[in-house]
Amino acid sequence: MKQMADEEKIRAYYTHMEPRKQYQLKPKAMKIVTTNIDRLVESQRELIIGSYDQFLRFGGPCVYFHLQCLAEGKRDFLSPRHIEMLYATLTAWGMHRMGDSERTKTKLSEWDRFSESFYRNKEVLEKIRENSMSEMSSDEYARSLQDLKDLYLHLDLTEADSTLVVNSKALFHLFPEYIPPIDRKYTLRFLLKSPDQWMTPDKKFRPIMLPQGKANQFAWFEETCNVFKDMLDRLDTGHIAEERRRNQVTPPKIIDNAIVHYVRIISGKIEGTD
Numbered sequence: 653m654k655q656m657a658d659e660e661k662i663r664a665y666y667t668h669m670e671p672r673k674q675y676q677l678k679p680k681a682m683k684i685v686t687t688n689i690d691r692l693v694e695s696q697r698e699l700i701i702g703s704y705d706q707f708l709r710f711g712g713p714c715v716y717f718h719l720q721c722l723a724e725g726k727r728d729f730l731s732p733r734h735i736e737m738l739y740a741t742l743t744a745w746g747m748h749r750m751g752d753s754e755r756t757k758t759k760l761s762e763w764d765r766f767s768e769s770f771y772r773n774k775e776v777l778e779k780i781r782e783n784s785m786s787e788m789s790s791d792e793y794a795r796s797l798q799d800l801k802d803l804y805l806h807l808d809l810t811e812a813d814s815t816l817v818v819n820s821k822a823l824f825h826l827f828p829e830y831i832p833p834i835d836r837k838y839t840l841r842f843l844l845k846s847p848d849q850w851m852t853p854d855k856k857f858r859p860i861m862l863p864q865g866k867a868n869q870f871a872w873f874e875e876t877c878n879v880f881k882d883m884l885d886r887l888d889t890g891h892i893a894e895e896r897r898r899n900q901v902t903p904p905k906i907i908d909n910a911i912v913h914y915v916r917i918i919s920g921k922i923e924g925t926d
Contacts, residue, residue: 781826
């Protein structure tokens with residue numbers, strides 16, 4: 653019994669120390685490629701129109717659970733079903749792969765750990781529920797993101813060391829008006845690489861590497877969200893309103909869809925064409 657008690661003390665110590673270690677890591681700045689952003693803004697009408705159709709082409713459980721999760725969040729925020737729909741959505745969005753955990757770290761945490769991440773932070777999550785990217789000034793938005801650091805570092809959603817993608821996708825589904833979903837294939841490729849660096853000679857996407865450590869990844873999360881806010885402020889409000897009316901898409905997801913559309917067109921991987 654004493655050995656078990658000692659082991660619990662050791663686990664509790666490291667659980668307490670881990671967030672403190674994360675704060676000590678020096679953030680690694682992103683190097684944003686502004687030409688991609690400028691081109692998207694210049695061609696915003698064409699890139700926004702049709703972008704939702706491209707999203708729908710992900711199809712099946714990816715779209716179904718996404719819509720169910722958003723609907724449940726409106727109906728009963730942080731209810732057990734809401735969190736269950738989030739768990740299913742993240743799985744459908746590529747955050748969990750079957751197989752040996754030693755061969756793939758793309759695995760969501762076990763249900764109890766995953767759900768507890770939200771329940772123990774319920775008070776914080778409730779406070780930021782009404783935050784809106786479109787209704788906040790750039791300064792207000794930036795300050796609000798800084799306040800998310802503790803929450804980000806304490807989320808326990810994945811077995812992987814990489815948290816940027818899973819945390820952003822989870823927070824987007826909790827706060828679709830406030831936080832954008834971020835991924836490597838489209839978002840980070842668009843922000844970090846010029847199109848001539850996207851593909852290998854055999855026409856496959858080159859991998860995008862994330863910085864080590866939650867603190868560094870939070871810094872990228874924060875900067876990416878601020879870039880989305882800057883882009884939103886440069887877009888025609890009429891295009892945003894029309895897309896919201898036609899497809900019930902929030903501004904952070906409108907930009908995400910436009911980025912996916914842009915990358916697919918430039919890379920020659922647009923779906924639904926010959």
